[in-house]
Amino acid sequence: MLKSAAGAAAGATLAVAVSPTVIDGLRPHRSIVKQMVEELSSLFSEARRSGRTAGFTITVDADGAPEINTLAREQAMDADDVAERDRAFAAARARGRVKAAEILGGGEMLSADAMADRLGISRVTVNARRQRHELLGLDGAKRGFRFPAWQVNDDGKPLEVLPQLFALLGPSPWTVYRFLTQHHDALDGATARDALQRGRTADVLDAAESVARGDFA
Template sequence: MIENLGQALAETRNTGRSVRFSVEVTPEGTVRIVHPPENEGVTGTKEAERAPGSGLARAKARGEALAARILGREDMVTAEELARRMGTTRVTVNARRHAHQLIGLEGATRGYRYPTWQLNRDGRPFAIIPDLFTTLGDSPWTLYRFLTQEHAELEGRTALAALQAGEEKRVLSVAASIAEGTFA
């Protein structure tokens, strides 16, 4: 059974599609993996997303429109522009994004955009960024939201404003509280 689960995980990673199977256990203790035919069963997520007028399709469209507006802001720049501001190369910027040392937001059509505000006065990324990824997870959009959202624990300021005021430890504490589902 574990082997079948491993095969299903590999298949979904390779194809980018969900894989369904059922585990059938008989009263005698026999275990059998059952793969449903391709068109059998409940409508899959992809079909639901494409259904015109579905709530999921509308929500997805709203999310994509919001992402496009965010990525189109003046404070969002390309890897080349951020590299220029940092005094480095585009390759270095992309490597630092992969290493979770920079926040790079990906959109549907515009590629990656980098918020300029993640650089301190010296043109270096805030040193806390890798710790925020570790605390809040791998999604750069999660970090973006955390940093630009006002937090009661920071007297209603954004986490970014607190970072710019030199309050790294406090920002990390708020991030940890959010990740744990508790509040300071």
């Protein structure tokens, strides 16, 4: 278990299940494990900030002594490779923005006011329920949040499974949206949205758990 240096009061712990054999192999190298975790955390932050990829290598000599070496991938790429990769990243981000705009501008999307009218509640309550992950709202930047109309059934009730999906898939509404609208082998090729409309809630949650584990659903 990883624990915050601030102590128990910080409440920041992370449990990772590994086999006893792994524990036995790592126990003599606690300092290198700590350094490796800190290096990994730093790389995640840097990658998100810069949009660039970096890494590190771990070398173990014949005596079993490990050594961590930071390896910036920029150092292993020439200028043309870096420029080409950056152009590819920029193009991918642009395509993502266009696709998001198309989704948010679709006829199935409701504004917060329209969703409030549909549910018979206030706009403030709609936003509160969105923040509690009881409603699925996608950030439309300039246009504000947009809410898929299909998350409300004919009885005027939103999908009850939404909080569980957020708990499994993470806090990103776009991740939950993609899961609900994509076809899944685990659901016999149906989308999670359609499966829920057919009452297959347990199957959908199993598929979400599989996606969260990194399996192909």
